[in-house]
Amino acid sequence: MTVTSSTEEKLVEALQNQQSADFSRLYTAYAPALYGVLLRLIKDPARAEDLLQDAFIKIWLNRQHYDPAQGRLFTWLLTITRNVALDELRSRKVHSKAGAYQSDRSEPTVLPDLIEGPLKGSLTSSLKPDYRAVIQLMYYKGLTSQEAAAILKLPVGTVKTRVRAALKQLKAQFCQDIQHYQVGTTLTC
Structure with missing residues (x-):
């Protein structure tokens, strides 16, 4: 048109x-x-x-x-x-x-494997043996709290309490280390 x-x-x-x-x-x-x-x-x-x-x-x-x-x-x-x-x-x-x-x-990110590295012993070495056993089972071996409780023959509540206490202790250690290396900054942990 x-x-x-x-x-x-x-x-x-x-x-x-x-x-x-x-x-x-x-x-x-x-x-x-x-x-x-x-x-x-x-x-x-x-x-x-x-x-x-x-x-x-x-x-x-x-x-x-x-x-x-x-x-x-x-x-x-x-x-x-x-x-x-x-x-x-x-x-x-x-x-x-x-x-x-x-x-x-898109390439897969390679994360360090804490199980094999030199940090494995140093990360958990300051923990009480009861706490260390729970952390190693749950975080290094990837077990659930129920699976860790079955292996350790403990109630699930006890395993969870130990994990919480261990993580709290590790956090306190990391905060001390960070404060040691960061002079002049205030860090609340």
Whole structure:
């Protein structure tokens, strides 16, 4: 459909009347040109078709903002369509950067194994033997409190109490060490 100035006036009137049947005439008149713009920017025919639909939805939703005194209808339609395409391109750029970031981070992180390292003895050596046994079973071997209680032949409540006491003692030790190395800072543990 060739758009002349009189045809454009009728399309503007149809747009402002908010009649969906008239809107289909607007779509028929301008969709091929706007699709061409999208295709040049996006370079993906299927995605350009989707974006054309998005552009016309935005046009329909913002139809009350069109002012014929500000410029031609096609210019307004083109601006909305171009902005939809630019949003898509920005989104692609963000997704590609995010994908690169995630792939850099996708390698499994290697955490130190405290069971094997030289710290194993020094971390728990200051604990009472009862506390040390519970900590080694639950934190080094990964057992639950019920499993540790079964191995130690103790009630579950006793195991939990010993774990809590051992962790409290270890925290106090770590706070002392941190305060020793951080002169001039106040640390509340």
